[in-house]
Amino acid sequence: MINNRFFGKRRPDAPRPIPPGQYQEDGFPVLSAGPTPKVDTATWEFTIDIKGSTVASWSWDALNALPQTDIHTDIHCVTKWSKLDTDWCGVTIDTLLKDAGIDPPAGFAMAGCDGGYTTNIPVADIVDGKGMLVHTFDGQPLAPEHGGPVRLLIPHLYLWKSAKWVRNLRFMDQDAPGFWEGYGYHMYGDPWREQRYSND
Amino acid sequence: MSTDTSLDWQIATVTSVHDESPRVKSFRFDLPKENYLSAGQYFDVRLTAPDGYQTRRSYSITSSPESRKSIELAIELIAGGEVSSYFHEVVQPGDKIEVQGPIGGYFTWDPSQTEPILLIAGGTGIAPLVSMLRHRQSSPTKAPTVLMVSARTEPDLLFRKELQLMEEEDLNFDSIVTLTRKMPKNWLIENVRENRRIDLKMIETAINRLGESPSSAYVCGGTGFVESIGNHLLEIGMAYTDILTERFGP
Ligand SMILES: Cc1cc2nc3c(=O)[nH]c(=O)nc-3n(C[C@H](O)[C@H](O)[C@H](O)COP(=O)(O)OP(=O)(O)OC[C@H]3O[C@@H](n4cnc5c(N)ncnc54)[C@H](O)[C@@H]3O)c2cc1C
Numbered sequence: 001m002i003n004n005r006f007f008g009k010r011r012p013d014a015p016r017p018i019p020p021g022q023y024q025e026d027g028f029p030v031l032s033a034g035p036t037p038k039v040d041t042a043t044w045e046f047t048i049d050i051k052g053s054t055v056a057s058w059s060w061d062a063l064n065a066l067p068q069t070d071i072h073t074d075i076h077c078v079t080k081w082s083k084l085d086t087d088w089c090g091v092t093i094d095t096l097l098k099d100a101g102i103d104p105p106a107g108f109a110m111a112g113c114d115g116g117y118t119t120n121i122p123v124a125d126i127v128d129g130k131g132m133l134v135h136t137f138d139g140q141p142l143a144p145e146h147g148g149p150v151r152l153l154i155p156h157l158y159l160w161k162s163a164k165w166v167r168n169l170r171f172m173d174q175d176a177p178g179f180w181e182g183y184g185y186h187m188y189g190d191p192w193r194e195q196r197y198s199n200d
Numbered sequence: 201m202s203t204d205t206s207l208d209w210q211i212a213t214v215t216s217v218h219d220e221s222p223r224v225k226s227f228r229f230d231l232p233k234e235n236y237l238s239a240g241q242y243f244d245v246r247l248t249a250p251d252g253y254q255t256r257r258s259y260s261i262t263s264s265p266e267s268r269k270s271i272e273l274a275i276e277l278i279a280g281g282e283v284s285s286y287f288h289e290v291v292q293p294g295d296k297i298e299v300q301g302p303i304g305g306y307f308t309w310d311p312s313q314t315e316p317i318l319l320i321a322g323g324t325g326i327a328p329l330v331s332m333l334r335h336r337q338s339s340p341t342k343a344p345t346v347l348m349v350s351a352r353t354e355p356d357l358l359f360r361k362e363l364q365l366m367e368e369e370d371l372n373f374d375s376i377v378t379l380t381r382k383m384p385k386n387w388l389i390e391n392v393r394e395n396r397r398i399d400l401k402m403i404e405t406a407i408n409r410l411g412e413s414p415s416s417a418y419v420c421g422g423t424g425f426v427e428s429i430g431n432h433l434l435e436i437g438m439a440y441t442d443i444l445t446e447r448f449g450p
Contacts, residue, residue, distance in 0.1 A: 001211060001248060001298050005290050008249045009282040021256060027450065030423045033306050035430025035443045080256060115440045145427060183305035184207065197207045197303065 018074070018082045019191035025081035028146060033179065036144045037114045037165055044149060046133065048100060049170040056100030060149065066091045066099055069132060073155040075162070076191040088153055090134035093126045093169070105171045110178060111152050112168035119163050119178035120187065123171065125154060133166065158189040158196070207300055209246065214295045215270070220358050224276045224324060225288060226262065229299065230269065237265035239332040240308035240418070240446075243273065243301030247286060257283040260327035260420075260446070261302065262359075264334035274358065276324040307418065307446045311339030315415035318406060319347045320398065320429050322421025323356070325448060329420060330359050333373075337366055346410045347375040350398050350425070353382045374409045376402065400432050407436075414438070420446040 014024045041060040048056045058066070070089050076082045097104055104127045111119050125131060131154045135142055142148035147164025154161050160180050181187050186195035194200055212229035220226050239261075246256040263272040277288045291297070309317065309332040319329040326349060336342060351357045357377065367373055378394035379387065387393055394402055407414065417438060419429045426445045433443050 001296065002250055003247045004295065006247045006249050006286055008253045008255055010253060021254065029450065030447055032445065034440055034445055035434055036427060037440055038434065184303065199207060
């Protein structure tokens with residue numbers, strides 16, 4: 001439906017195509033359901049759970065001692081902004097699984113966070129270099145409001161899947177909705193197919 | 201999980217436009233179907249130019265969720281804003297606008313929740329909170345509620361008369377209003393009006409007026425505002441999951 005007398009203040013064209021309905025943002029807006037939790041790296045721990053038991057865990061120092069990976073990528077938030085050419089550093093999920101001596105289980109994973117936030121992702125979308133834990137953004141420690149000390153980064157999905165303040169990955173056979181998914185957001189969240197809400 | 205997740209685009213008709221403040225207008229929309237709403241939710245609006253260019257933005261519902269076929273949104277004019285300036289400068293009663301919603305199920309409140317609550321608004325962030333208060337107003341059970349409002353100047357205060365009336369009629373509802381810029385003469389009245397950004401002390405005053413610890417706090421406004429209030433609430437010992445936030449933008 002065309003809106004009478006609406007012409008739009010188009011932002012300068014992005015240097016390459018961005019997903020439908022998105023606009024290019026230079027800032028870094030904040031979207032969270034609650035306040036920013038205070039996370040202490042001295043007691044921070046990241047765990048992997050399979051079939052109800054914890055099979056691996058890393059302290060902050062242990063995470064930093066693993067091989068580190070740099071990634072240059074675009075990110076897309078469901079609230080319609082995309083930020084191009086962002087630089088992150090952290091540890092890929094592949095590296096974590098290898099360090100723990102675990103083969104990636106088939107199925108799905110639920111990320112759990114400080115503050116109780118959760119989000120579900122197919123395992124295939126976090127292995128083979130597609131998902132990582134990041135602690136550094138543009139060369140600086142990741143700010144708390146953007147998920148520091150450590151957030152998940154899965155840049156090919158909408159950013160709510162890149163859970164902030166992540167503490168745990170729980171592998172599951174069946175898919176199940178996480179926090180926003182339970183409130184009507186899409187189970188998968190592919191920005192290129194504009195999967196914002198449950199029936200998109 | 202909300203049971204009705206059908207979020208198709210609906211073509212809404214603007215039925216009225218009126219000024220809430222020098223920078224905020226309320227727009228009433230008739231929707232083509234009944235929508236099951238909760239106070240605190242929002243709608244997306246989508247604008248399309250003749251060449252097919254589209255843009256969309258989110259706006260909180262200010263009307264009571266009991267009104268299912270007609271909703272009101274309060275839109276602040278942002279300088280150079282693509283969508284807010286279209287609403288302020290072009291949109292008139294009779295115009296048709298595509299909307300999608302209701303969206304959001306977390307930042308919501310229902311009158312069946314009778315525990316004491318704290319509502320904290322920065323600027324236009326009062327929009328979803330007013331919907332909660334309007335719903336509360338028409339319900340027989342009235343949770344003890346204190347509203348904290350921060351605005352720049354007195355004319356920027358939104359829904360002021362209506363909120364004052366609610367306060368007069370309802371012993372379980374109180375508010376604290378603070379202006380961060382210009383304060384009119386005789387503005388400061390003990391415990392009711394302030395003239396600074398919301399700080400720990402002001403929040404403690406609000407909780408004293410509530411008479412008991414809030415079971416939850418709803419905080420809405422710009423990101424900086426929400427971050428700062430969220431930190432204060434954590435500092436006074438509120439549990440992380442009892443603090444619900446909605447961030448409107450920069
Ligand atoms: C869940 C949700 C609910 C919202 N509810 C409301 C509401 O009830 N009422 C309302 O007025 N707005 C609300 N907003 C904000 C709204 O969606 C738009 O962001 C806002 O109207 C600006 O859009 P625009 O197209 O006019 O400006 P844009 O063209 O997007 O932006 C123009 C410039 O203004 C800046 N800007 C954008 N938004 C703001 C802002 N909020 N304050 C100051 N500067 C800004 C931008 O960074 C940019 O530089 C809500 C946002 C969210 C995410």
